Amino acid sequence: MKIYLDNAxxxxxxxxxxxxxxxxxxxxxxxxxxxxxxGREARDAIEGSRERVAELIxxxxxxxxxxxxxxxxxxxxxxGIAFRKGKGHIITSQIxxxxxxxTCQHLERKGFDVTYLPVDRYGMxxxxxxxxxxxxxxxxxxxxxxxNEIGTIEPIEQIARIAKERGIPFHTDAVQSVGKIPVDVSxxxxxMLSISSHKIYGPxxxxxxxxxxxxxxxxxxxxxxxxxxxxxxxxNVPGIVGLGKACELAESRMEEDMKNMIRxxxxxxxxxLEIEESYLNGHPxxxxxxxxHFRFEAVEGESLLLSLDDKGIAGSTGSACSSKKLKPSHxxxxxxxxxxxxxxxxRLTLGRENTEEEIDYVIxxxxxxxxxxxxxxxxxxxxxxxx
Amino acid sequence: xxxxxxxxxFRNPRNMGEIENADGVGEVGNPVCGDLITVYIxxxxxxxxxxxxxTFGCAAAIATSSMITELxxxxxxxxxxxxxxxxxxxxxxxxxPIKMHCSNxxxxxxxxxxxxxxxxxxxxxxx
Numbered sequence: 001m002k003i004y005l006d007n008a009x010x011x012x013x014x015x016x017x018x019x020x021x022x023x024x025x026x027x028x029x030x031x032x033x034x035x036x037x038x039g040r041e042a043r044d045a046i047e048g049s050r051e052r053v054a055e056l057i058x059x060x061x062x063x064x065x066x067x068x069x070x071x072x073x074x075x076x077x078x079x080g081i082a083f084r085k086g087k088g089h090i091i092t093s094q095i096x097x098x099x100x101x102x103t104c105q106h107l108e109r110k111g112f113d114v115t116y117l118p119v120d121r122y123g124m125x126x127x128x129x130x131x132x133x134x135x136x137x138x139x140x141x142x143x144x145x146x147x148n149e150i151g152t153i154e155p156i157e158q159i160a161r162i163a164k165e166r167g168i169p170f171h172t173d174a175v176q177s178v179g180k181i182p183v184d185v186s187x188x189x190x191x192m193l194s195i196s197s198h199k200i201y202g203p204x205x206x207x208x209x210x211x212x213x214x215x216x217x218x219x220x221x222x223x224x225x226x227x228x229x230x231x232x233x234x235x236n237v238p239g240i241v242g243l244g245k246a247c248e249l250a251e252s253r254m255e256e257d258m259k260n261m262i263r264x265x266x267x268x269x270x271x272x273l274e275i276e277e278s279y280l281n282g283h284p285x286x287x288x289x290x291x292x293h294f295r296f297e298a299v300e301g302e303s304l305l306l307s308l309d310d311k312g313i314a315g316s317t318g319s320a321c322s323s324k325k326l327k328p329s330h331x332x333x334x335x336x337x338x339x340x341x342x343x344x345x346x347r348l349t350l351g352r353e354n355t356e357e358e359i360d361y362v363i364x365x366x367x368x369x370x371x372x373x374x375x376x377x378x379x380x381x382x383x384x385x386x387x
Numbered sequence: 388x389x390x391x392x393x394x395x396x397f398r399n400p401r402n403m404g405e406i407e408n409a410d411g412v413g414e415v416g417n418p419v420c421g422d423l424i425t426v427y428i429x430x431x432x433x434x435x436x437x438x439x440x441x442t443f444g445c446a447a448a449i450a451t452s453s454m455i456t457e458l459x460x461x462x463x464x465x466x467x468x469x470x471x472x473x474x475x476x477x478x479x480x481x482x483x484p485i486k487m488h489c490s491n492x493x494x495x496x497x498x499x500x501x502x503x504x505x506x507x508x509x510x511x512x513x514x
Binding site: 298299300302303306310319326328339340343375376377378379380 | 397398400403414418419420421423424425441442444446449485489
């Protein structure tokens, strides 16, 4: 059995999405900037997709630009404000995705001031902390909508209200939330919002950025003036078409997807927490429907992941051993775990295609693996000693 | 990223566990970096009669622990002291570069266990 429970990393492309994309490779291959019929066909497809993306998040289609992914959207938004202002203070959180975190750190090196707000043990940013961090020279707030590791959903509406009162642009990285929970930019009242296609059953290499009407950004890249001059480069028409279709499917399936995933996820959490000294990371309720994030005492995550992989189960971990930099997840440290605890983490994220049988199999398989690794672990003092 | 041999030892670690009343115990590593290895030895007639380990860490840490027990078992103490980290990595058909330093601690663990044995016996050991 092969079970994919790493849907926060990426999702398979939906068949319907592929079908819709295919003609744009070999038949409708025109450059959308061309005036002839081939070009117009491509242009129409892009504008149709723009409407679909806008529809999903309650925006106007002219408020959407297409990018090459979530990271690029974050960069265009954050640097776009920073470069326009030239100097000043940025507020973000300690649990942002590297696309935001590293961008802010880069700006810090370039002379901007950055405040990285702490979170509580559930990974929640306190809106009061945002309010208190604002200075006269604050030029931007950027706080993620939902965390990619532990799934915690941030109080974006409240933070956006504060930003609005103080007249500061507010960007949110919604790569993990869009398509999984209702996201409405007019209700959230954010100024910029990043979207990625491959997290919602669309193709990789394409994303979008919502930029509220009237907000002006300094371009990060320069070229032929595509996408309002903010993302120059001949448009990735098949990718854009795929993202549009993925957004349409997400909207029509959201209610059912959410219901299914919450049920299966809750079953998974309940089953896994039967293991002694296992814990759920993230918020008990305010979390993404498809996210389960655990920690097992005295077990190291990479070993856990490879052992699960041997049984056909694909997940991910915040353990240092599995990271390129050999550092534990900054998110897990920010919620107050120590390094050893962070090593023992396991993220399982569900997708549309997961079944109840698969969840049952995981619940059955995981305890044996944890037990085997604990028997090997000099840190494990509880349980029986296997020799 | 791991060799087949690393994966094989990770899946089926040899000599895993503790030795009761071990003659020497070596603890190395730091749980903060993610790897902690304890090596236990039993010595008879100057030879390592038994070698066991317990490890908290990644697949490389577990595989190197398993390998060191195989390499050391039955060897004279002096010979066992000569086993290096590189020997362990070579026997495993190599380790990913990033893991060479942090997770390849098993040889150190063995040496610490032998030193522990020697100090209990009141002997100095030359490395």
